[in-house]
Amino acid sequence: MNAHLGYLGDQHAQRLVPAESIVRLEKVSKTFPGRDGQPVTALQEVSLAVPQGSILGVIGRSGAGKSTLIRLVNGLEKPTAGKVIVDGSDIAALPEAALRHARRSIGMIFQHFNLLSSRTAAQNIALPLEVAGYDKAEIKARVEELLALVGLTDKRNRYPSELSGGQKQRVGIARALATKPKVLLSDEATSALDPETTRSILDLLARINHELGLTILLITHEMAVIRNIAREVAVIEGGRIVEQGDVFEVFTRPQHEVTRSFLADESGRALPPYVQNRLTPEATPGSQAVIRIGFRGPHATDPVLARLARDLNIETNILSGSVDEIAGRPFGTLVVGVPEQVLGTTLDFLNKHGLDTEVLGHVA
Amino acid sequence: MSPEMINLIANSTGETLYMVAVAALIATAFGLPLGVFLATSGKGELFAAPWVNRVIGVIVNATRSTPFIILVVAIIPFTRLIAGTSIGTNAAIVPLTIAATPFIARLIEGAIREVDQGLIEAARAFGATPLQIVRKVLIPEALPGIVLGLTLAVVSLLGFSAMVGAVGGGGLGDLGIRYGYQRFMPDMMLAVVVVLIVLVQAVQTIGDRLARHLNKRIRHA
16 A cells, blocks of 8 residues: 555644543553463553643553553553553552552453342442442431432332343443542443444543543454544554554554554445456556645644645546544545556645545555 | 150250351451452552461461361360360361361352442542441442351251260250161151251352342332
8 A cells, every 4th residue: 555645644742742641551561471381472661641631542452461451551460571550659569558549440341241140230330439438427418419410310229130231331330430530441432332332332431531530441352442532542552662653644544554453443444346357556558646635733624625626627537435533533434446647646745635545556 | 756856856956056056256356357458459459468368368268178176186286275175065176167267268258358449539539547447438339249248158067066076065966967867766867857957048048138138229119
């Protein structure tokens, strides 16, 4: 693939001022003793900073090391090398008692909810407070507050077996927030839920982030999760972070193969089979060049193909297209075919108009 | 059936219940922490002490593989030390307790190992100490399994208690052997068996009901 990446929109300039990071991983490596004596490397020199109040998503295939990464942040795993700084203290260096205390300011939610089946919704939410030694009246008041926050006041006396997946995760979220943490870790929290429930849980997380100013670090293998709520993303593969930055930037201009493969799962990115099957890397006599055009931000709605036809008299052949929203901003993708002889002119024209272009190949 | 016979049966039933109840209580008091320890002290677990775990495991297995009647006789000096005598109902409680403790420990270990590891992880994540995890997570979550295990242990103790006649422990089993078998009174034998069946049924039914009541994993209609 041949990427033509020009022009960097100045609308993202405000990102250059870094917010203070509340979670910081510095060259963290983690190796596990393997079954056959051969050590297994889960993470290699991973550095990551989560700005205060942001939502950072780490996306990766299973086995990429994302579970290990999130467990390092609350000390469920210890790094083999490197530092894990949360709210100013090195989690990896804390003695057990101090670590337990630090964990009260780091909430965590799980893919399979991990609620106690023997406790009701309210009792599950109360558990971290009991453990932290709050008195009964305080616990009662705080639990009511949390039930209201997650919209489960009427389910307070239900056992987890009587709740739906989405309701269970709401209890999980309320439990994670019980001790008023500064950071929330989300370990594939929506992976066991259907798309509609996923949406409502993500909305809840976004609301909590917004209203409570809670920093959220989430790991997922689902592109939709990142696209819907994350502001920053890190792509992890083989224990290394291969790409990171603003979600819109990363997903509209993916640099790494893995990032592209996640995008390919999304509608509009994958080429229709009738084009894909005929695609060749080299131009042949009479072939057309296939270009992917990315419309970002302010250009997402420009009638650029019409202008191409009017100003340069170039006819394009639309092969596929879509308009999506990434991190709350519109992003359009259009795959078009143009005659080989005007490829250069077309690319120049499109780039001049602030659009991203990528030559995918040629079809006869 | 003569009034004397009914009296004998009533007395023996009382002795059996007394021996089994006291032995079950003491064995649970020892077996519960032992079972919790066995379930949580493996490599990489909450109270990781793999060597101690292995040693205790061997002792538990050794006790469990000794036939009960041999255990009763073998520990007579120990019984005398604890109960002050080696004969009688109180003395019989000592071997019953010693036989039941490792059995109960293994049953409780099994029940606790059934608890989802994710719950331990969640509890660690919100800052619970290992002891809090045992008290507030493992035991409550394993409770239905623990109750079923204890039910099984009590039923087994009813069986074991039939053998303590060997040291003058009394009870229903002893009555059955001395009257039913040695004096050839089939009606006495039948009565003893019937009472034991009723006792086992009662214990099992109560245990099952209690376990079901405690189990919130299943939606109750």
